Amino acid sequence: MTFSNSAELLSFHWFAYSIYSTLIISVIAWFGYNLTKKEKAKSIVRIPFYTYIGFLVAMGVGHHIFTYNTIPWVSQDITRHDITPDATYTFEIENHKWINMPKKVTVQCEQTIEFDVRSRDLVYGFGLFRQDGSMVMQMQVNPGTDVNGILDPNDILWTFNHNGVFDVISTEYSGPDAYDEHTGKDLMFVKNFVEVVGCKKEGGKLEAGGNKK
Amino acid sequence: MSLIKNLISGTNFDHTSLNALQKVTLRAVIVSFLFYGLVALEGMIMRMVQAHATFIPEQFNHPDHYFSIMTVHPIVGIFGSTYQLVFAAFTFLVPFLTKKPLYSVKLANWTWGLITVGTALAWIAAFVWAYAPLYTLYWPLPADTAQFSAWGGIVFILGVALIMLGTFGFIYNIYATIFQKVGVHANKTTKELLISGFGIDGMLNLWHKLTGKPPYSKEPALALPVVAIFRGTVDTFLDAIVILTAGLLVLVYLIFDASGSPLNVASIDALLYKNYFWWGLDLVADGLVLIYVAGSWYLLATLITGQKLFMENVARAALMLELLVSWMVWSHHLLADQGQPEMMKLISGEMVTAFELLTQGLALFITLVTLWKARPLKMTMELKYLLGGLVGFGLAVPAAIIQADMGMNRVLHNTQWIIGAHVHIALIVGLYMTLYSAVYVLWPIVTNNTKLFSSKLSNAHFWLHLIGGIGMGAFMGMAGLDGMLRRHLYVNGEFNTWMILAAICGTMLLVAWLLFLINVVMSVGIKGLIGIFLPAHDKTASYGIEPETVAENHKV
Numbered sequence: 131m132t133f134s135n136s137a138e139l140l141s142f143h144w145f146a147y148s149i150y151s152t153l154i155i156s157v158i159a160w161f162g163y164n165l166t167k168k169e170k171a172k173s174i175v176r177i178p179f180y181t182y183i184g185f186l187v188a189m190g191v192g193h194h195i196f197t198y199n200t201i202p203w204v205s206q207d208i209t210r211h212d213i214t215p216d217a218t219y220t221f222e223i224e225n226h227k228w229i230n231m232p233k234k235v236t237v238q239c240e241q242t243i244e245f246d247v248r249s250r251d252l253v254y255g256f257g258l259f260r261q262d263g264s265m266v267m268q269m270q271v272n273p274g275t276d277v278n279g280i281l282d283p284n285d286i287l288w289t290f291n292h293n294g295v296f297d298v299i300s301t302e303y304s305g306p307d308a309y310d311e312h313t314g315k316d317l318m319f320v321k322n323f324v325e326v327v328g329c330k331k332e333g334g335k336l337e338a339g340g341n342k343k
Numbered sequence: 344m345s346l347i348k349n350l351i352s353g354t355n356f357d358h359t360s361l362n363a364l365q366k367v368t369l370r371a372v373i374v375s376f377l378f379y380g381l382v383a384l385e386g387m388i389m390r391m392v393q394a395h396a397t398f399i400p401e402q403f404n405h406p407d408h409y410f411s412i413m414t415v416h417p418i419v420g421i422f423g424s425t426y427q428l429v430f431a432a433f434t435f436l437v438p439f440l441t442k443k444p445l446y447s448v449k450l451a452n453w454t455w456g457l458i459t460v461g462t463a464l465a466w467i468a469a470f471v472w473a474y475a476p477l478y479t480l481y482w483p484l485p486a487d488t489a490q491f492s493a494w495g496g497i498v499f500i501l502g503v504a505l506i507m508l509g510t511f512g513f514i515y516n517i518y519a520t521i522f523q524k525v526g527v528h529a530n531k532t533t534k535e536l537l538i539s540g541f542g543i544d545g546m547l548n549l550w551h552k553l554t555g556k557p558p559y560s561k562e563p564a565l566a567l568p569v570v571a572i573f574r575g576t577v578d579t580f581l582d583a584i585v586i587l588t589a590g591l592l593v594l595v596y597l598i599f600d601a602s603g604s605p606l607n608v609a610s611i612d613a614l615l616y617k618n619y620f621w622w623g624l625d626l627v628a629d630g631l632v633l634i635y636v637a638g639s640w641y642l643l644a645t646l647i648t649g650q651k652l653f654m655e656n657v658a659r660a661a662l663m664l665e666l667l668v669s670w671m672v673w674s675h676h677l678l679a680d681q682g683q684p685e686m687m688k689l690i691s692g693e694m695v696t697a698f699e700l701l702t703q704g705l706a707l708f709i710t711l712v713t714l715w716k717a718r719p720l721k722m723t724m725e726l727k728y729l730l731g732g733l734v735g736f737g738l739a740v741p742a743a744i745i746q747a748d749m750g751m752n753r754v755l756h757n758t759q760w761i762i763g764a765h766v767h768i769a770l771i772v773g774l775y776m777t778l779y780s781a782v783y784v785l786w787p788i789v790t791n792n793t794k795l796f797s798s799k800l801s802n803a804h805f806w807l808h809l810i811g812g813i814g815m816g817a818f819m820g821m822a823g824l825d826g827m828l829r830r831h832l833y834v835n836g837e838f839n840t841w842m843i844l845a846a847i848c849g850t851m852l853l854v855a856w857l858l859f860l861i862n863v864v865m866s867v868g869i870k871g872l873i874g875i876f877l878p879a880h881d882k883t884a885s886y887g888i889e890p891e892t893v894a895e896n897h898k899v
Contacts (some may be wrong), residue, residue, distance in 0.1 A: 133791030135753040136753070139750070143745070143751070144349075144821070147742070147745065150741060151738055151817070154737040154741075155737075155813075158730055158733055158737065161714075161715070161730070162726075162730045163725075164715055164718070165715070165718055165719070165722070165726070166718075166719055166721065166722050179654075179708070182704075182708060183704075183705070186701045186705075187701060187706040189700060189741075190698065190700040191697060193697070193744060193748060194693050194697065196812050197748050197749070197750035197751060198750070200750075201751075203750065204749050204750040207685075207748075208685050208689075209754075251483070251487075252483065252487065253482070253484065253613055253617075256677075259460060259826075261678070261836055263825060263826040264824075264826040264827075265758065265826040266754075267753050268679060268753065268754075269679050269681050269753075270677075270679045270680045270681070270756075270758060272614045272617070273483070273670070274577030274609075274612055275609065282614075282682060284680075284681045286681060295713060299828070299831070301757050301831075303479075303484075303489040303830035304409050305475070305476070305484055305487060306372065306405075306407040306409075306475060306490060307489075307490050307830055309406035310406075311406065313834065314834035315834065
């Protein structure tokens with residue numbers, strides 16, 4: 131099992147957490163109901179203390195093992211400095227404006243792209259969003275320079291497995307000047323910044339010649 | 344006629360019968376719930392903007408106004424309301440449980456006074472000057488005088504500083520009371536109290552049991568809830584130091600700016616500052632809140648059942664573990680910061696954070712088993728609220744563990760999921776329902792058996808608060824999964840459906856608060872409310888021990 135993009139992951143997460151929420155609310159409700167009963171309630175399952183503790187530990191640790199093995203951007207993020215991207219885009223932000231940002235980035239399916247965003251003043255964010263508003267990915271953009279005065283990098287590697295056109299939003303609040311004073315319009319919003327092409331409908335690269343499998 | 348009588352005089356409340364400890368407790372509780380109402384109103388205003396409501400004044404849609412509300416919303420909510428309520432409860436409970444007088448009622452009055460004035464100042468800074476760097480204060484935004492008035496910033500920081508001074512007052516009062524060598528602790532040494540306060544006696548008892556030795560301490564010097572207060576207050580202290588020093592840094596920059604000689608903001612490393620600030624701020628969310636809550640659950644479970652806590656030594660030891668864990672988990676707030684070392688993300692951000700599932704899960708287990716062993720129980724208001732609190736943390740803690748993951752955080756960080764499914768459910772459902780349970784348990788003790796005006800209103804409050812709290816958090820969380828950011832202004836109704844649903848639940852919360860307020864006012868009456876703020880004739884600083892003993896204690 132591998133999630134090929136954030137949409138798949140978020141759908142899975144929505145489903146799993148909804149089941150868990152229903153379960154925990156039901157358990158406490160059942161528990162509360164039986165607290166008031168005079169006759170002894172029969173436990174549906176008997177959970178020994180150390181089994182419960184073992185379950186908590188397994189869930190706490192297992193959750194990270196699960197995501198490491200099913201979410202591809204985790205290991206890619208950790209080892210990103212050893213990976214050569216297919217393309218790198220470096221640009222800056224100052225005074226709530228993107229500087230040297232390409233007008234549009236076209237990405238071939240399954241290409242790994244590095245975005246290196248640097249801030250000259252405040253903490254910003256860099257996030258890609260689908261046309262329906264859902265998030266592809268994001269990172270924080272911290273300001274700062276090294277001893278030579280070169281701006282600190284904020285770099286992220288991303289492999290695109292699905293076609294789409296993505297907008298950019300600064301995902302961190304950087305003050306009210308990021309918005310139009312009267313209309314509230316987001317002045318840092320960049321429409322259609324990334325376009326991914328060459329993927330099959332269900333994700334993954336088209337075969338040579340462009341035939342859909 | 345009877346309603347008017349209730350409104351003016353209450354049921355059978357007599358403020359002149361209250362002693363100094365009861366009065367100072369009630370003062371802070373009243374102010375806390377007034378701030379709660381303010382914070383609920385602020386939340387509803389922001390929700391209306393997000394839901395694209397056309398009937399609200401145009402001004403609320405302006406970014407400077409919107410974000411100034413967002414800046415003070417957590418200040419008023421966390422410090423003005425929650426801190427006040429928790430401090431009030433513990434200021435009463437520590438003397439009550441240790442059977443000793445409070446170290447100083449005067450200091451307790453200063454505590455709520457300073458926090459109230461500090462919160463009001465921070466609110467005024469946002470309202471008058473639209474100072475809006477948000478509670479995160481990410482450097483150098485709070486010192487960015489191109490966007491904010493320096494004077495607004497100075498007033499805001501002074502407000503926060505006063506809140507922290509009030510916090511120090513609370514901390515001093517609590518420890519001074521615990522270490523007083525009077526009453527049952529007359530013959531205890533500081534070392535014995537320290538060992539008990541840190542839960543080391545619980546650990547040694549467990550160790551002795553495993554090695555077949557007799558218990559290290561059959562009767563620990565401090566009751567378990569006092570141990571939780573002792574432990575949580577360590578984090579309260581560390582957190583206050585961090586917030587105060589960060590505030591001083593901002594203040595220095597703002598004062599230099601106002602004097603015409605601005606300092607270079609680039610001298611401060613933004614990521615290092617973020618680490619320092621989040622270390623302190625996280626001691627609230629992942630430190631004192633969790634420890635205080637665990638302690639409150641244990642206390643409530645024992646008071647409701649009248650029985651000993653199940654696995655008390657394990658609970659004592661777990662509280663120590665919780666304290667150590669709380670110092671090492673701040674990196675989960677920095678998983679989206681690419682400059683943060685990967686090892687810190689993995690160890691502090693993921694692995695140590697996962698321990699909170701264990702410590703909080705343990706607290707939940709111990710509380711539930713303690714209740715279960717005492718069956719059958721009457722479903723009182725305090726029991727209902729306690730179960731509500733357990734549900735809240737049962738939902739919010741796993742949500743936190745899920746997002747404290749490098750894979751999940753990439754798509755959840757800064758979204759409404761974090762603030763809805765985790766923070767608001769933890770605070771509104773988990774923490775507040777636990778606190779309401781404590782309010783119902785302590786009500787007859789602190790008010791000298793004042794009859795509550797209406798149990799129907801209490802029930803309506805409970806269900807509206809529970810459903811509204813879970814619903815609002817859930818709908819915010821769903822909006823987050825659809826990509827809605829938490830610190831962003833949406834003016835085109837992008838997430839309208841979720842926000843309208845969240846607004847309906849938010850309205851339930853607001854109505855719940857109003858019903859609670861009506862119930863309290865009708866129980867104590869306006870005369871009683873005013874009377875609570877008048878000086879107490881009875882200067883006793885304790886509850887439940889003979890005045891002679893108190894007098895003796897004071898002599899010591």
